Amino acid sequence: MKTIVLATALFALTGIAFAAIAQTPQTTQLENAGPNPNIVRWHEAEILYQTMKEKRARGSERFSIMVHPDKTRTLITHNDIFARNAVMNVVMRVSDTFRPIEAFTAYWNDGGFKGSGVFRIRGNQMTAEINGPSGHFTQSTYAPDAFSLLSHPLAFDGWHGGTYDKKVGGVQRIATLNIDAISKPQNPILATPMDQTWELKGIEEVTVPAGTFTTEHYRVNDFDVWVMGADRVLVKYQWPSLDREYLLTNYRTGPK
Amino acid sequence: MTFFKIALVAASVFASHAWAQVAPQAQPENTGANTNIVRWAEGTYTYQALSDKRKRAWEKFHMNVHPDGSRTMIMWHDLFARNNQFTVVLRVAANFRPLEAYLSYWTPNGYKGSNFITVMGDKLNAASSGPTGQLTQALSAPEKMSIGTHPVAADGWHTWYEDVKAKGPQKGTLYSIEATADNNKPPLGTMIPFEFERLGKERVTTPAGTFDTVKYKLGGASEAWVTEQDKLMIRVVNGPRDLEYLLTEFKSGDNAKK
Numbered sequence: 129m130k131t132i133v134l135a136t137a138l139f140a141l142t143g144i145a146f147a148a149i150a151q152t153p154q155t156t157q158l159e160n161a162g163p164n165p166n167i168v169r170w171h172e173a174e175i176l177y178q179t180m181k182e183k184r185a186r187g188s189e190r191f192s193i194m195v196h197p198d199k200t201r202t203l204i205t206h207n208d209i210f211a212r213n214a215v216m217n218v219v220m221r222v223s224d225t226f227r228p229i230e231a232f233t234a235y236w237n238d239g240g241f242k243g244s245g246v247f248r249i250r251g252n253q254m255t256a257e258i259n260g261p262s263g264h265f266t267q268s269t270y271a272p273d274a275f276s277l278l279s280h281p282l283a284f285d286g287w288h289g290g291t292y293d294k295k296v297g298g299v300q301r302i303a304t305l306n307i308d309a310i311s312k313p314q315n316p317i318l319a320t321p322m323d324q325t326w327e328l329k330g331i332e333e334v335t336v337p338a339g340t341f342t343t344e345h346y347r348v349n350d351f352d353v354w355v356m357g358a359d360r361v362l363v364k365y366q367w368p369s370l371d372r373e374y375l376l377t378n379y380r381t382g383p384k
Numbered sequence: 385m386t387f388f389k390i391a392l393v394a395a396s397v398f399a400s401h402a403w404a405q406v407a408p409q410a411q412p413e414n415t416g417a418n419t420n421i422v423r424w425a426e427g428t429y430t431y432q433a434l435s436d437k438r439k440r441a442w443e444k445f446h447m448n449v450h451p452d453g454s455r456t457m458i459m460w461h462d463l464f465a466r467n468n469q470f471t472v473v474l475r476v477a478a479n480f481r482p483l484e485a486y487l488s489y490w491t492p493n494g495y496k497g498s499n500f501i502t503v504m505g506d507k508l509n510a511a512s513s514g515p516t517g518q519l520t521q522a523l524s525a526p527e528k529m530s531i532g533t534h535p536v537a538a539d540g541w542h543t544w545y546e547d548v549k550a551k552g553p554q555k556g557t558l559y560s561i562e563a564t565a566d567n568n569k570p571p572l573g574t575m576i577p578f579e580f581e582r583l584g585k586e587r588v589t590t591p592a593g594t595f596d597t598v599k600y601k602l603g604g605a606s607e608a609w610v611t612e613q614d615k616l617m618i619r620v621v622n623g624p625r626d627l628e629y630l631l632t633e634f635k636s637g638d639n640a641k642k
Contacts, residue, residue: 159440164464166490186413190446192460194469196490204460204471206446210418215448217458219471219486230498230513232473232486236420236450244475246486246500248513257511259484259502 163383168195171361173338173379175282177209180366180373186211189374191283193359199224201359205281213238216309218279226290226360228254228277235280235309235317242309243317247277254305254319261313269319275303277319280310282374286355286362289326289346299327324349334364338379417639422449425616425636427592429536431463434621434628440465443629445537447614453478455614459535467492470563472533480544480615482531482559491565499561499571501531508559512570521572528556531573534563536629540610540617543580543600553581553601579604588618592634 170193177187187209194202202221209215213236220231227249234244243260249271256267276288292300305319329345334354343354343363351367365374424447431441443461450456460471469490475483482503489496497514508525512518528545546554558578562569583599588609595618597609606622620629 159465160467161438162464164462164469165467165492166469166494167462184415187418192444196495198494200495202471202488204458206448206458208418208421208424210416210421211413213414213419215418215420215450217456217473219458219473219488221488230488232488232498232500234456234473234475238419240420240452241450241454244484244486246498246511248518250518257500257502264502264504 166194166196167383168197169359169381169383170194171359171379171381173361174377175207175362176337176375176377177207177211177282178373178375179371180368181371186372187214189282191281193283193361195359200229201226203283203287205283207281214309216279216281218281218284220277220279220284222287222290225274226276226287227274228271231277231279233279233307233309233317237310237313239313242313245317247307247319249277256319258316258318260316262316265316265318267318269305269321271305272303275305276324278304278306278322280307282362282365284362285348285353285365286360288324289348289353289355290360292326292328292346294328297328299325302326336364336375337377338363338375341376417642420448420450421639422451423614423636423638423640424448425614425634427537427616427634428632429461429617430591430630430632431461431465431536432628432630434623434626437628440627443535443537445535447537447616449614454483455480457538457541459533459537461535468563470534472535472538474531474533474538474541476538476541476544480530480541481527482529485531485533487533487561487571489561489563489571491563491567493565493567496563496567497571499573501559501573503529503531510572512572514570515567516570519570519572523559523573523575525559526557526575529575530556530558530578532558532560532578534561536617536620538617539602539608539620540600540615542578542602543582543610543615546580546582548582550582553579555579583607590619590630591632592618595631 172192175189189207191205204219206217215236217234221229231247235242245258247256254271258265274291302324304322306322307319327347332345334343341356341363343356345354354364363376426446429443441463445459447457456475458473472487474485485501488498499512501510508523510521530542556578559573560576561573581601586599588597600608602608608620609618618631
């Protein structure tokens with residue numbers, strides 16, 4: 129797709145010059161009374177962060193997934209990792225094959241505001257506009273045909289394996305661009321390449337606080353994830369070497 | 385703050401492994417409240433017709449107040465009556481002046497696009513992306529300005545520069561985002577005059593509870609009831625347009641009191 133990049137002042141250029149509140153058309157106009165066609169289906173839930181051994185609470189995450197009519201998916205999430213004094217707000221849209229299209233991220237960690245930015249992928253290029261304590265940065269980097277964008281909230285962790293080929297099976301390498309959310313605030317939230325290895329271990333029924341679900345169990349690097357359904361909702365994540373687990377709770381899905 | 389750009393083509397000194405970036409569990413962890421969240425609030429709005437209470441949409445929001453006084457509001461709605469779906473993240477300074485916003489809009493004609501807006505001093509920079517390509521925008525940002533992203537949760541923030549002792553209408557500027565169903569128009573904004581009037585304090589009851597609020601007239605046609613401390617929207621009524629926006633669920637927490 130040809131991308132046109134223009135830098136222009138658009139002051140008074142559009143004809144939409146009326147207040148936000150006035151932009152909503154009068155309800156006398158015929159309005160839809162059924163489901164929103166822009167939301168084909170949706171999921172929302174919470175993820176509990178805790179230690180595996182003692183079940184000590186470490187934080188929580190809320191997320192909402194919307195699947196759109198063009199088969200793209202948007203995931204909105206915010207978390208409160210009080211164990212690390214971290215806060216992450218992320219909105220990401222991916223294609224029907226879970227390839228990232230765009231993400232907005234904002235991070236707070238022990239050092240305060242770490243930064244925020246938008247990451248946009250066009251073809252094999254990812255460009256980022258990043259703000260933070262050190263100023264404003266742009267980043268342009270190579271985006272492989274199949275890759276995942278590691279933004280760190282857990283709800284996205286099922287999506288990293290979206291390109292896994294189940295017909296081939298075995299251990300597969302997943303190219304990933306990893307956003308720096310954790311280092312000191314002076315470091316901008318740049319994305320750097322890394323690899324993950326994913327292996328499908330089997331189909332398993334898993335019980336978590338949200339209920340019992342049929343899931344795909346994957347071994348990822350040195351941890352395990354269980355994801356369900358076409359939208360790869362994360363159900364469970366265990367990381368024994370770091371004594372951490374993440375469990376789905378308060379799950380709802382629709383349309384209803 | 386210095387505003388500068390550098391291109392960083394696949395080069396970074398932060399090439400550490402993601403999983404290794406997380407400190408080992410052996411490191412002591414905080415067991416109290418998150419120091420980056422001073423207080424928080426979240427809730428759900430119902431959009432409905434004022435006359436017959438016909439449901440038009442729902443909207444959810446979550447707001448964090450940070451230790452530097454800045455606030456982050458995440459808002460997303462399902463405006464099924466208009467086949468719109470908007471997602472917005474807005475961060476404002478301690479005085480509620482905008483710092484940045486991200487928004488993503490779907491309209492009856494599909495994906496309209498997204499916009500990432502940064503306000504630094506007297507400059508507003510925006511970068512949109514959508515069916516019409518990528519566009520950037522650079523505007524002067526008056527001191528008394530706010531961003532109109534269209535979800536209602538942050539509409540109380542438009543009054544941040546009010547003079548509480550002033551009588552009559554007060555004027556400022558709204559960076560109003562294009563949100564029509566014409567997806568050939570990118571979701572960039574236009575600086576337009578904005579007017580509001582403080583009408584006084586009122587106690588308001590909604591399905592979410594009873595709230596002490598300040599009542600405003602916003603944009604000439606709407607009446608809005610807004611909390612004082614965080615300027616959270618409780619109720620909006622637009623009589624001429626037969627519209628009502630009502631807070632129906634609400635939770636909040638104050639980590640400073642823990």
